[in-house]
Amino acid sequence: MRRHHALVLGGAGFVGSHLCDRLLARGDTVYCFDNLETGRLENIAHLDDHERFVFVRGDVVVPFQFPVDRIYNLACPASPPRYQVDPVKTTLTSVLGTLNALRLGARSGARVFFASTSEVYGDPEVHPQPEVYRGCVNTVGPRACYDEGKRCAESLMTDFARQHGVEIRIARIFNTYGPRMDPADGRIVSNFITQALCSEDLTVYGDGTQTRSFCYVDDLIDGIVALMDHPTFSEPVNLGNPDEFTVLALADLVRELTRSECGLVFGPLPEDDPKLRRPVVDRARDLIGFRPKVKLREGLERTIEYFEAQLEAELSGSGRRLFGQRHRPGRRAATGT
Ligand code: NAD
Ligand code: UDP
Numbered sequence: 461m462r463r464h465h466a467l468v469l470g471g472a473g474f475v476g477s478h479l480c481d482r483l484l485a486r487g488d489t490v491y492c493f494d495n496l497e498t499g500r501l502e503n504i505a506h507l508d509d510h511e512r513f514v515f516v517r518g519d520v521v522v523p524f525q526f527p528v529d530r531i532y533n534l535a536c537p538a539s540p541p542r543y544q545v546d547p548v549k550t551t552l553t554s555v556l557g558t559l560n561a562l563r564l565g566a567r568s569g570a571r572v573f574f575a576s577t578s579e580v581y582g583d584p585e586v587h588p589q590p591e592v593y594r595g596c597v598n599t600v601g602p603r604a605c606y607d608e609g610k611r612c613a614e615s616l617m618t619d620f621a622r623q624h625g626v627e628i629r630i631a632r633i634f635n636t637y638g639p640r641m642d643p644a645d646g647r648i649v650s651n652f653i654t655q656a657l658c659s660e661d662l663t664v665y666g667d668g669t670q671t672r673s674f675c676y677v678d679d680l681i682d683g684i685v686a687l688m689d690h691p692t693f694s695e696p697v698n699l700g701n702p703d704e705f706t707v708l709a710l711a712d713l714v715r716e717l718t719r720s721e722c723g724l725v726f727g728p729l730p731e732d733d734p735k736l737r738r739p740v741v742d743r744a745r746d747l748i749g750f751r752p753k754v755k756l757r758e759g760l761e762r763t764i765e766y767f768e769a770q771l772e773a774e775l776s777g778s779g780r781r782l783f784g785q786r787h788r789p790g791r792r793a794a795t796g797t
Contacts, residue, residue, distance in 0.1 A: 461486065461487070463486075463487040463488055463489070464483070464488045464489070464528075464529050464530045465488070465489045465491070465526075465527060465528040465529055465530070466483050466488045466489065466490050466491070466528055466529075466530040466531075466532060467490075467491045467493060467526045467528040467530070467531045467532065467561075467564075467570075468480050468483070468490060468491070468492050468493070468532045468534065469493050469494070469520050469531070469532065469533045469534060469535040469557060469561060470493075470494055470499065470520075470533070470534035470535035470536065470575075471490070471492030471493065471494055471499075471504065471515075471532075471534070472492060472494035472496060472499030472500060472501060472503050472504050472515070473494065473498060473499040473500075473503065473534060473535075473538075474499075474503070474538075474636075474638070474640045474641045474642065474677070475534055475538075475575070475633075475636060475677060475680065475681075476492070476494070476499065476503075476532075476534045476535075477499075477503035477504050477640055478638070478640065478677050478678070478681050479532060479534065479681055479684060479685075480492050480504060480507065480513065481507075482681050482685055483685070484507070484510060484512055484513060486685075487512075488512070488530070489512040489513075489514075490512060490513050490514070491514045491516060491526045491528060492504060492507075492513065492514065492515045492516070493516050493517075493518055493520070493524060493526070493535075494515070494517065494518075494535065495517065495518060495519040495520070495535075496517060497537060498537040498538070498539070498542050498642065498645060500640075500642060503640045520533070520535045520553060520556065520557030520560055520561070521549075521552050521553060521556040521557060521560070522560070523560050523563065523564075524560060524564065525564065526564070527568075528564075528568065528570050529568070529569065529570045529571070530570055530571055530573070530688065531561050531564060531565055531570050531571070531572045531573065532573045532575075532684070532688065533557060533558055533561045533572065533573060533574050533575060533613075534575040535553060535557050536550065536553050536554050536557065536575070536606070536609070536610075537550060537553075538577075538645075538647075539642075539645040539646050539647045540602075540603065540606070540646065540647075540730065541645070541646035542645050542646065543605060543606045544602055544603075544605070547602070547604075547605035548605070550605040550606055550609055551605045551608065551609040551612075552609075553609070554606075554609030554610050554612065554613045555609055555612050555613055555616070557613075558574060558613035558616050558617060559616055561574075562616060562617065562620040562624075562626055562628075565620065565626040565627070565628075566620060566624045566625075566626050571626075571627040571628070571629065571688065572617065572620075572626055572627070572628050572629070573628075573629045573630075573631070573684065573687070573688045574613055574614065574617050574628070574629070574630050574631070575631060575633055575684075576610050576613065576614050576630050576631060576632045576633065576696060577606070577607075577610050577632060577633055577634075578632055578633065578634040578635070578698070578700065578737055578739065579597075579603065579606055579607045579610060579734075580595050580597070580607060580610055580611050580614065580632060580696075581593055581595040581596070581597075581632075581734075581737075582595045582596040582597035582598065582603075582607060582732070582734065583596055583597075583598075583732055583733070583734045583735060584596055584734060584736065584737070587736045587738065588702065588704075588738035588739060588740050589698070589737070589738065589739060589740060590698070590740040590742070590743075591632065591695065591696050591697065591698055591740070591743055595611075597611070598732050601731055601732040602730070602731050602732065603731075603732045614630055614696060617630055618630075618694070621694050627694070628694050629687050629688050629690065629693070629694065629697075630694070630695070630696040630697065631683065631684055631687055631696070631697055631698075631699045632696050632697065632698045632699065632739075633675075633680060633699050633700065634672075634673055634675055634698065634699065634700025634701070634737065634738075634739045635648075635649075635672045635673060635674050635675065635700065635737070636674070636675045636676070636677055636680045636700070637649035637650075637674055637675070637676065637677065637759065637760075637763055638676055638677030638678070638759060638762065638763055638766075639677070639762060639763055639765075639766035640677075640766070641763070643767060643770060648672070648707065648710065649674065649710070649760075649763065650767075651663060652710060652711060652714040653714055653718065653760075653763060653764055653767045654767060654771075655722065656714050656715060656718040656720035656722055657718060657720070657764075657767060657768060657771055658771075659720060659721070659722055660722060661722050661723045661724055661725040662711045662714065662715070662722060662723075662724050662725070663725055663727055664707055664708065664711060664724050664725070664726050664727070665707070665726075665727050665728065665729050665730060665733065666707075666726075666728070666729030666733065667726070667729075668706060668707040668708035668711065668724070668726070669706050669707070669708065669735075670706065670707055670729070670733060670734070670735045670736070671704045671705060671706050671707075671735070671736050671737060671738065672704070672705065672707070672710075672737050673700055673701055673702055673703060673704045673705070673737060673738045673739060674701060674703070674705065674710070674756055674759070675699070675700045675701035675752055676701070676752070676754035676756075676758075676759035676762075678753075678754060679701060679752035679753055679754055680699055680700075682750070683697075683699040683744060683748065683750045684699065686748035686749070686750065687699070687744070687747075687748055689748075690747060690748055693747055697743050697744050697747065697748075698739040698740060698741055698743065698744060699739070699741070699744055699750065700738075700739035700741065700752075701739075701752040701754075701756075702738055702739055702740070702741055702752075703752075703755070703756060704736075704737075704738040705756065708724075710756075711724055713756065713757065713760060714760065714764075717757070717760055717761055717764055718764055
């Protein structure tokens with residue numbers, strides 16, 4: 461197999477750091493470019509001495525140059541509380557970051573991958589969501605900075621392919637979880653596990669009947685790498701695990717697996733929070749043989765193990781204070797079970 465020189469934008473983040481590992485393991489040289497806004501040096505610390513790994517701190521909104529033939533653009537905060545901190549920056553990160561990646565692709569002939577999202581479908585009226593569904597996004601809501609930034613980036617990707625002949629690959633990623641998620645970033649899996657490990661009640665937003673389909677990170681990385689390696693396909697491809705769970709079902713599973721006695725505390729459903737989400741993955745299956753293998757129970761066990769180790773390190777004073785800094789949502793009615 462040909463060895464590539466790859467640039468991973470957002471490579472110190474949760475998904476990006478796993479992608480760096482996978483590319484290095486197959487022999488690629490990896491440049492990891494990240495402003496550490498939501499990423500962490502801990503995620504790539506094990507690569508410090510790797511001879512084919514280079515970390516450069518910087519921001520994708522400013523043009524960049526690297527000697528590469530593959531560009532993976534994952535730079536963007538992914539958790540709603542995080543991407544809503546500075547919504548203007550979030551939009552610019554997606555749009556300008558993708559523009560700069562594509563300009564480098566046009567100059568160098570590098571193939572460009574873009575990490576798009578199930579959020580392009582908004583609060584969907586079609587369930588489950590195939591790639592041909594065009595979505596239902598509120599352009600002026602609190603999630604718009606993320607959703608519309610990603611939608612604009614998809615359109616830039618496609619126009620650079622049409623207008624400038626850049627080779628592109630677009631994945632629409634559905635909720636992904638696993639080790640190296642930031643315990644402080646406010647997403648459901650990290651919130652529930654950290655809360656359970658700290659014997660706090662789990663924060664359920666709304667009535668907990670909304671659904672998500674959770675994909676273990678290793679399965680997602682299989683999909684990203686296979687899609688990037690596909691010789692021609694340039695249209696968007698859903699990547700995710702089609703097994704669908706309610707928020708309440710996830711809460712029960714986390715409580716069982718952590719053997720936690722914690723209850724549930726209900727808070728308001730955030731504005732525009734999608735009520736249902738499940739990918740149709742036929743396109744990915746037919747195109748690249750994508751078949752997620754890791755069941756939620758098994759993936760959660762591995763993720764809980766990771767968070768337990770983080771918590772232990774923090775309690776022993778050898779780890780950074782991550783649990784203590786985590787996102788604490790406002791609480792409304794306490795209804796422990
Ligand atoms: P993450 O927040 O852990 O990683 C994002 C990385 O991008 C971080 O390391 C962050 O520091 C970096 N970054 C943010 N803005 C930047 C900028 N302006 N310049 C340089 N670096 C910047 O999130 P993640 O879960 O690893 O997500 C990775 C990508 O996948 C994101 O683009 C996200 O939108 C997409 N995605 C993730 C999921 C998911 O469930 N994890 C779902 C859909 C899409
Ligand atoms: N959620 C929740 N409790 C939390 C965090 C999230 O009930 O502590 C809900 C959230 O309202 C959404 C779902 O879990 O319905 C997934 O949220 P997340 O932020 O992980 O990702 P999203 O898919 O909304 O981007």
